Amino acid sequence: MKLVMAIIKPFKLDDVREALSEIGVQGVTVTEVKGFGRQKGHTELYRGAEYVVDFLPKVKVEAVVDDGLVDQAIEAVSKAANTGKIGDGKIFVLDVAQAVRIRTGESGSEAL
Amino acid sequence: MENNIFELQYAMDTFYFLVMGALVMWMAAGFAMLEAGLVRAKNTTEILTKNVVLFAIACTAYMVVGYDIMYGGGVLLAGIGLNGAENADAMVAAALASSQENGFGGDSVYAKASDFFFQVVFVATAMSIVSGAVAERMKLWAFLLFAVVMTAFIYPVEGGWTWGNGVAGSWGEYGVFGLFALGDPIEVAAVVDDAGNVIKEAYTIPGMGFSDFAGSGIVHMAGAAAALAGVILLGARKGKYSADGRVNAIPGANLPLATLGTFILWMGWFGFNGGSVLKLGDIANSTSVAMVFLNTNAAAAGGVIAALIVARLLFGKADLTMALNGALAGLVAITAGPDTPTALAATLIGAVGGVLVVFSIITLDKLKIDDPVGAISVHGVVGMWGLLAVPLTNDDATFGGQLIGLLTILVWVFVVSYVTWFVIKAIMGIRVSEEEEYEGVDLAECGMEAYPEFTGAKGSGI
Numbered sequence: 001m002k003l004v005m006a007i008i009k010p011f012k013l014d015d016v017r018e019a020l021s022e023i024g025v026q027g028v029t030v031t032e033v034k035g036f037g038r039q040k041g042h043t044e045l046y047r048g049a050e051y052v053v054d055f056l057p058k059v060k061v062e063a064v065v066d067d068g069l070v071d072q073a074i075e076a077v078s079k080a081a082n083t084g085k086i087g088d089g090k091i092f093v094l095d096v097a098q099a100v101r102i103r104t105g106e107s108g109s110e111a112l
Numbered sequence: 113m114e115n116n117i118f119e120l121q122y123a124m125d126t127f128y129f130l131v132m133g134a135l136v137m138w139m140a141a142g143f144a145m146l147e148a149g150l151v152r153a154k155n156t157t158e159i160l161t162k163n164v165v166l167f168a169i170a171c172t173a174y175m176v177v178g179y180d181i182m183y184g185g186g187v188l189l190a191g192i193g194l195n196g197a198e199n200a201d202a203m204v205a206a207a208l209a210s211s212q213e214n215g216f217g218g219d220s221v222y223a224k225a226s227d228f229f230f231q232v233v234f235v236a237t238a239m240s241i242v243s244g245a246v247a248e249r250m251k252l253w254a255f256l257l258f259a260v261v262m263t264a265f266i267y268p269v270e271g272g273w274t275w276g277n278g279v280a281g282s283w284g285e286y287g288v289f290g291l292f293a294l295g296d297p298i299e300v301a302a303v304v305d306d307a308g309n310v311i312k313e314a315y316t317i318p319g320m321g322f323s324d325f326a327g328s329g330i331v332h333m334a335g336a337a338a339a340l341a342g343v344i345l346l347g348a349r350k351g352k353y354s355a356d357g358r359v360n361a362i363p364g365a366n367l368p369l370a371t372l373g374t375f376i377l378w379m380g381w382f383g384f385n386g387g388s389v390l391k392l393g394d395i396a397n398s399t400s401v402a403m404v405f406l407n408t409n410a411a412a413a414g415g416v417i418a419a420l421i422v423a424r425l426l427f428g429k430a431d432l433t434m435a436l437n438g439a440l441a442g443l444v445a446i447t448a449g450p451d452t453p454t455a456l457a458a459t460l461i462g463a464v465g466g467v468l469v470v471f472s473i474i475t476l477d478k479l480k481i482d483d484p485v486g487a488i489s490v491h492g493v494v495g496m497w498g499l500l501a502v503p504l505t506n507d508d509a510t511f512g513g514q515l516i517g518l519l520t521i522l523v524w525v526f527v528v529s530y531v532t533w534f535v536i537k538a539i540m541g542i543r544v545s546e547e548e549e550y551e552g553v554d555l556a557e558c559g560m561e562a563y564p565e566f567t568g569a570k571g572s573g574i
Contacts, residue, residue, distance in 0.1 A: 045427050046361035047434065047486075048474045 001096040004073045006061045007089040008081040013059050019080035023072045031060040039087035064096050066109055118211035121393040122221050128392040129226035135383025136233035140167045142376030143240040149370025150485045154552025155248045156562030162243045166259045170236035173264035179228055182268035184281015195224045220391035230387055234331055235263050241335025244485035246342050249349050249549050252557040254542040261532045270521045271330050287317045294322040294517050322517030323509040326388035328448035328498030329518055334525045336492025341529035348482030350549055359477045374436040378412050381443045385450045404450045411462030415442020418466030434470055437486045441469035441494040449502035461501050465494040
């Protein structure tokens, strides 16, 4: 099992969710985060005083999938979240040691 | 028959004071919303508390002693229910006699309680100006203590010098400590003993002809002076000014509230200026009231447009908070003389206020005087402009007279406020600790968050 973690632009969340559904991913976790990569921040102005907003709002989408689904998941998220402009985000893939469904106690792939 | 008309006139003029007073009371909500919108989320509960409680303190302190100082209205408003008469019949008879004497078109005759009600809300307005300037780092109870002194003493004394000028029982009965009168000259009668011998000659206290219709100076500049004294002793918010001279932005948490507050203040100001005509019940006065409403509105509009344009030119963007301050600046600017200008003149007077306020806000930041809502600029700097603008459209006023009034009020309020703040600082301190300032005064002073479901400060994290 792998954890597919994608940092995306917030307005792309619906598209990414739908794309993951289409390839059979049944559960996702979404967090509101702040961050920057090479996009950096921008300058705002308040009553004559400039201030730099370094951290930009992003959304983190996490889904634990079977090893066989990882490549499809990466492709689905990439296509759905892509705008071609700087700041589109990144996808990371992590190993998952164990997964358990709390209601039934199923574990492993059956829990996904 | 004539008495019935006088009774109606009394009722109308009393009602007028009450409704205008209620409008000015509504300004307290305006201040609360404006300030809540311009401070950070972690300091919102505290500033709301300050606004609610200072209003209550103003009403109480002014009732106890302030009204007596300013107008000779009686400590604890003794006898106000019957206008000072023995019984209800005597009250009516006295009112009718007064109306006869004044004539239909003369000074208005009204219930004394309505006068108190109208005046007390002005006190609260003056005090409310201070709360914004000292926001986010002052101890709540130190502020409330100052509020007692300001509303019981500092404001009533200087208010009495103009509006209680020559009034029996007022601290302004003999002008400014007997030296000079801000308004009309005061004739002091000779002191004669029982035998008819003159012990002390009659004399006249010279009048300066100072004119401040609804209180650009008496209310607004005074509030700003008290605020400035406090801010100087308080210091700037941590992180506002960097060691390298940079001014750091500390954005407000809720601009919708700030905008709502501004509109509420704008509406309340119709009561503030309109009610200061002091009479509704005849053609001349009600026409004046209409003109005052018109000009008040026009000045606010002029202030918004001017401030927005200046902000756009200086910063390259349309700064909402400057536009809001511009509206208030326009309103403050016209407050000293809303009855005499033409509509265009009123708009321009407001516009000058709007221009001044933007530059003043920037300048105060350069001087490292931290004013989170721009109160000192809106009410102080523009309050002065408002006073000095009066002779432009009012032949009865002179620049000299306005300047003397301006300085008298400014010096009195600033000095006495400074001393008061100084004493409070020595007794209990006026600033919260650095840690309390960091975690927010809501938690430190009120133990209660304003937006508990949105914990986790977003934004600059200062």
